Amino acid sequence: MKPRHHLYLDDALTEALDRLGGKPGTSKSAIVADALRAYLDRRAASEMDTLFKVRLDRMSRQLNRLERDQKVLLESLALFVRYQLTVTAPLPEADKAAQAVGRERFQRFVDQVGRQLASGHATLDVDGDGEGAR
Numbered sequence: 001m002k003p004r005h006h007l008y009l010d011d012a013l014t015e016a017l018d019r020l021g022g023k024p025g026t027s028k029s030a031i032v033a034d035a036l037r038a039y040l041d042r043r044a045a046s047e048m049d050t051l052f053k054v055r056l057d058r059m060s061r062q063l064n065r066l067e068r069d070q071k072v073l074l075e076s077l078a079l080f081v082r083y084q085l086t087v088t089a090p091l092p093e094a095d096k097a098a099q100a101v102g103r104e105r106f107q108r109f110v111d112q113v114g115r116q117l118a119s120g121h122a123t124l125d126v127d128g129d130g131e132g133a134r
Contacts, residue, residue: 007032 009017021028091098116123 017028017031020026020031091102
């Protein structure tokens, strides 16, 4: 058995409910129950939106900081490479030994970067938390 409720509605709402409830296969109770269910569902969704909004805003700020940090790092690397290429004299084509040494040093650099990335330890990790210097 369903519990009985006593509700007071204004005249305009009562009139609209009477019109809808007068159609075959419908009842005023079903109409009011459906409307109340829809209202409560929307309210619950709104509360969830509010909860997620705070978290999404925080994640958005974190992503913005990461993007900014990445741009700073890439710009720093680009400026360093440009400086190195500007101040370092090119090797003569005939100096095969110096070119071999350069290739070997570059390969060691690439290997070391790979090891550092695989280990999870940053070269600039000052505070020891694995996240690098800030």
